[in-house]
Amino acid sequence: MLSQKDNETLCRVGPETPMGQLLRRFWIPFLHANELPGPDCNPIRVTLLNERLVAFRDTDGRVGLISNLCAHRNADLFFGRNEENGLRCTYHGWKYDVNGNCLDMPSEDEDSVFKDKIRLVSYPVEEAAGILWTYMGPAELKPPALPKFEWMRVPDDYRYVSWNVQDNNYAQAIEGGIDSAHVNYLHSTVDSHRPAPAGAVARPGRGGEGGQLGSLIGRDKHPKLFVKNTDYGLLIGARRHTGEDKDYWRLNNFLMPFWTTPPGRSMHAFVPLDDFHVARWSITWQADAPYSAAERAAMRHGQGIHSELEAGTRSPTLPYMPPGHVPTHNRWNDYQIDREMQRQETFTGIKDFGAQDYSIQEGMGIISDRSTEHLGVTDRGIIAMRRMLIDSARDLLEGIEPASAHNPESYWVHGGQTLLPVDADWEQAEEVTKAVTAIV
């Protein structure tokens, strides 16, 4: 559990809050690059960390992310005209470049210096791996380098990225992302919680990566969780006894401030849009081959960790964002739950893998009341993650910058799994290091 005070510290992300300031020390993915498909394309509404912004791509292809309200008299620049390297307000023609500078103020005299005094809030944007990233930290700070994820270095067609909005605070979404224990239930079959007969092979749900090792999940229903501090955040090990001479270890990562990795080549970012909405980014990739068109189509229709999205729909509760990011299995249709399927086949009766998570995370209430929780042995990673975020936010108030933000090299990890001798020292084991860092 958390006190109400700690819970507020964890969950509130506005510019004036401790956590809001911490999050603003890290690069944040906010749009697919192709949501701004070309020079002078349509501007896009962005809500990020409780701020309303407009993204646009200028004539030279540069991307701007600036305050949505014109400095003159608050006209919404989303309706602005994107032209000749600047976004021009439709009210009186004030024109801004990607850095928020006012380039033109046709309502004033030609020799006026008024426009030189005007600067909109703007955040630097980088484009990498088909994603637009921004750094919302103080303007006087030089942004660090982008995190060096493995998936950022593979060719574009080896990678598939999607994002969708959820109606809940970001922190309870991160908790789901590092919760190694819930795989046996939420994403699994109806009988996954029963003691497995000796030697039986559990059927992993769609979320669990397959392979020989994955089939060992069912051998031990009571995984023990262990947590190790790392340069990027936390490595969380879940140990399951197999009944043989080796233990099966699943390895999840929490990467500051909102990244999580299930075992295998997939990753999530849970980016706070505001206190009440989170963007769930899902990235899957292959090390050695492009995805086929069929594989891409399947992911677009919700395969694996990706969710099928409603074309053209804006969130009823957060209209200040681009359309097309509301899942088809959503809270307004009870995630299209099929109770008969829940009786006969899967634990939830919810077909979409991501929506299984949404049903939990949105069901907690917009901001989960952690003062009433009863945490168990499988929650060690979650406790450590909360602590790391809260402590880092408080450290920053005292001037201590988060080290992970300046260690992009350390982000070259993914989730993994391995076998270790019973009672091995997992923190020192070479197999662990290999499992989470190597491209195999």
Added chain:
Amino acid sequence: MLSQKDNETLCRVGPETPMGQLLRRFWIPFLHANELPGPDCNPIRVTLLNERLVAFRDTDGRVGLISNLCAHRNADLFFGRNEENGLRCTYHGWKYDVNGNCLDMPSEDEDSVFKDKIRLVSYPVEEAAGILWTYMGPAELKPPALPKFEWMRVPDDYRYVSWNVQDNNYAQAIEGGIDSAHVNYLHSTVDSHRPAPAGAVARPGRGGEGGQLGSLIGRDKHPKLFVKNTDYGLLIGARRHTGEDKDYWRLNNFLMPFWTTPPGRSMHAFVPLDDFHVARWSITWQADAPYSAAERAAMRHGQGIHSELEAGTRSPTLPYMPPGHVPTHNRWNDYQIDREMQRQETFTGIKDFGAQDYSIQEGMGIISDRSTEHLGVTDRGIIAMRRMLIDSARDLLEGIEPASAHNPESYWVHGGQTLLPVDADWEQAEEVTKAVTAIV
């Protein structure tokens, strides 16, 4: 009128409020029994007295009504799997029985005693007369017996029960239920307010029960109201002179804490779902014969005090409840008011009898501001009802339990009507007692 302070005391029903505590001393109807049609059927969302709960029927047929949030980390148990005498959370498989006990905690070691310490909020449920009832009082109190309504003792097919949600506080709905004077207007014909020619027979609206006596309503447009305290609450007599040697008396009851009876074999309960929504239960019955299939179909389509309901719709303002209880004549379509009918035929132009009441009760605002009222001679029953509820709530704060909650036998009454000599002492009259207690 009521002071703002008294109004708050009357209307607020959360667990910490005086009225909330009083209401929790009584049995409360919350679902049709067949909304949980059989063992291990789908769980149902329930909002009751500002609390969010999940109802489910277990493998042995017992009904549970428990907190909707798993004690572990707040997953919504509405999405839980109903299996083998327990509702299992889909997040990590914690399983609860109908009493809120944690039966299984597969994420912990098999020898863990953690689960023995976990107990969800749960409320005892009884099933009677096709209705699920709960008692939300303190766990240390032994619940009293169910109230002994006449309609609970007739065979099931002699009875018809429906319930629907209204967008207003419960108290203004009760007021409508005991308001004997409004029958002449709201539920009646366009000329009901005109002085009747001597000897004329008024056309009663659909709500007034027919018969010889009912036709006397129109003889006196200025009924005098009288109130008598009873073991169950209040008996309210409305006296109308007939111009002959006997007075016509209509007899309504208010039964603590939210039951009302129009004359005849029909009854309402106005159950607070939260401060802003009330469930209107409508019960009609016959003493001596089952309803025919045609009669049931007619009631399903809105005949009498029952309202036609939108299949599958959840309330836009209270989604945490089961679908199918929003009336087809509702505030979003102005109750399908037909102004031409209002000009030519009925006082309201609203076809559905219940919706005539909704138009009044929802139109007052979600919580009526009683500080601006101007009460008249026909409001005596309403004044007494408010006083009884407020005083009982304050008594309870001082440890005085409501006697009516422990007097289930006294609930064997219904509304009635009778003739008494002019200026008779109605409180002592045997005819009155007979009219409200006898099955005739």
Added chain:
Amino acid sequence: MLSQKDNETLCRVGPETPMGQLLRRFWIPFLHANELPGPDCNPIRVTLLNERLVAFRDTDGRVGLISNLCAHRNADLFFGRNEENGLRCTYHGWKYDVNGNCLDMPSEDEDSVFKDKIRLVSYPVEEAAGILWTYMGPAELKPPALPKFEWMRVPDDYRYVSWNVQDNNYAQAIEGGIDSAHVNYLHSTVDSHRPAPAGAVARPGRGGEGGQLGSLIGRDKHPKLFVKNTDYGLLIGARRHTGEDKDYWRLNNFLMPFWTTPPGRSMHAFVPLDDFHVARWSITWQADAPYSAAERAAMRHGQGIHSELEAGTRSPTLPYMPPGHVPTHNRWNDYQIDREMQRQETFTGIKDFGAQDYSIQEGMGIISDRSTEHLGVTDRGIIAMRRMLIDSARDLLEGIEPASAHNPESYWVHGGQTLLPVDADWEQAEEVTKAVTAIV
């Protein structure tokens, strides 16, 4: 910019606020007269200056505007029966005349004097120029005469009037109405902000009236604004050099407390419905001929300053108003913006002229935060208007009545345009007086 305190004073319009009291000193248009088409027609919901009211036309054709809640027990009189010179509450038949007097109280004895003590809030209504006007000032004050607008004196078929709701505070709508500078951008073509070649003729947008003079707008992109106090409010002059021996002057008016005039025979009123919604009234007229049926149809479909409206729709955010006043180009469909048209043709890509304004005014947020503005040389009229409203509201608190409310003759003005010698004293120029007062 304005301080937060001044902004609150400017924007809040409830009965207890300084601005609310000021606005209640003026006649306010609130419905088309034909929205109450005849004796005993349907009552209509009205929200005005944060008050909920019901409008009805009685048997003798008089219009009442009274509190929407019955004095008895708060039943909504919108559902009342309009009959025999009074609106009768459907709950217990209390009946009110157009002055809020209780005419009948059938639930009380015939000799009761209770009804004589009941008086609903009611406001006097006048009908002129096809519009219903009300005066919401203190009952003890004698209302002044209606303002004497030129368009009130022309025959009815020389005039076209429409009104629609906007989702923003009234003050930012007024600002748009007197903002002479935005015509060059918001309502114009894509290249309107470019320096015009010497002697070139700009293409004015649909909003700019045509004619020889209007074509001079493009000669000077940096108009200088001048403001003159008048008996009715403000005359705002926008001077543009033409490159020849005369300056081109455009003349807008702000008429207390919410009227604005573009040049030509058109006028707006921006009537606060509540703090968050404004009714935009649009009036166009001709001096010498009726509008043809084709011209009326065109205006009904959005020509000129009128907006096409959705038949039968109520505002999702303000349901307590009559249906049929939501524009078809609205904030929920991004004003049907066509980005390709924005690239190629017009500055906004929004076809409806009024919706161009809505996109700005609603885009600012419901109440624009004026503490972050950066005002320029073209904002002089806006600054003066705000100051006049705020000062007048504060004066009234000290007992100083607004003089303009008592000077209806001074309202015989419209917007205009003229040529004056370079550096002429515009405030004294006879041409200016003629341009804004003469019917030519």
